[in-house]
Amino acid sequence: MRNLISLLFMFVLVCNLQSQNAQACSSPQHRQFDFWLGKWEVLNPKGIKVGENVIQYIQDSCVILENWKSAQLTGTSYNYYDPTEKTWNQLYLDNKGTILKLKGNFVMGKMIVESETIKGKNYNYKNKITWQVLEYGTVSQKWDIVDADGKILSVAFDGIYKRM
Template structure:
């Protein structure tokens, strides 16, 4: 009887350790939480206060991935956002219903998430430009997002989008 009890006790200890190892959250460190202010169900407005769309932003894959689901009149888009521990960067891949693909990489600095594309050669002139998108938490219920086209020296060529997210 004592032998059976000892064997049972050993099995319980080993299985508890295995379960504990399997429940480790690899993406629960502070770096993976830096973009969590964007999570939520949002109505999105331009600077004039006109509603331009909605966005549902979800945490997925045990906090390793953030999925964006954009909707506006005639346009939908989905992005996947993740922290890459290998190079300490945040990354986004955005694809919309017109076939546009946008790949961005960047960091969270001074309470602002800034992601930027690789250089793109202009078809009209002999220069390179970048897509740069920034997100900043205004308060618990508002986030600003600005999408600029910028030069290699970060001078703004065009503002594609300047909006405010308001939590539903």
Template sequence: MKKLIMIALFVSFIQINAQTKGEDTCPCCTDKHAQFDFWLGNWTVYNTDGKIVGANTITKLYDKCVLKEEWISTGTSKGTSTNYYNKSDKTWNQLWVDNSGYSLELKGKLIENKMILKSELIEGQKGWYYNQISWTPNKDGSVTQLWELFKKDGTLIQESFRGIYKKEK
């Protein structure tokens, strides 16, 4: 009888352990981790005049926990970003680095179907400012990326980039 109880307990332990492991096999397979998935794909990027300004490939890596961006402009600019959802503070984060040595760290959230990420305040020649980049999925399947600079008080300084991402076929 003791042997039968031990076997039953052992089998129960194995089943519980298997169920728990099954739940942890994809810790980043959540709705929050999928919020930026509209940006996944191979893209040709156009300016507002319809001229091609570059190509961008966005892939999901590491058990769907990281979005990796690989940018190549029609000029000499190349760069990459790592994007991830931080469960602890419930924000999206991006670290961008390009071949000029420029880097940018952004943090933000999906707001009204638009991913909006901002930098910390940066001191420049004309005072304190921050970067804000937003990605908006459009009805035709394209994505608009808008990079703006704002004064500390939220006043727009300039639009640095506006690109229309169109998926390659």
């Protein structure tokens, strides 16, 4: 009898843990970046292909994995919603040694993340990346270099994603 009760208890515990794991990243906030999922051809503003990007879920849909490929660059990012901080976070790494740590939110239909302030030779700046859905299911991604007041100093990347 004692073994049966122990077995029943273990069964209930395992079922409960599986239920919690299945729901761990299912809030509406966790789904805010779903529009970026897919296989994409990426074009510059002139319509010239500059690369391809594959965006998919990993870790039971708790992390969005990006795999970027262009003629000279490959990059990977890990994107996740942190419910404790109520922020979206991105860690981007590429084959040129670039490391970006970005944080932000989904605001008025746009995913906007930015880095901490970086001390440059001539001025301090932040990396700011914005994604938004456009017509026909395309997505724009703009990576701006901004000053402390948010003024755009330069554009590092400006792309339009078209589904492959």
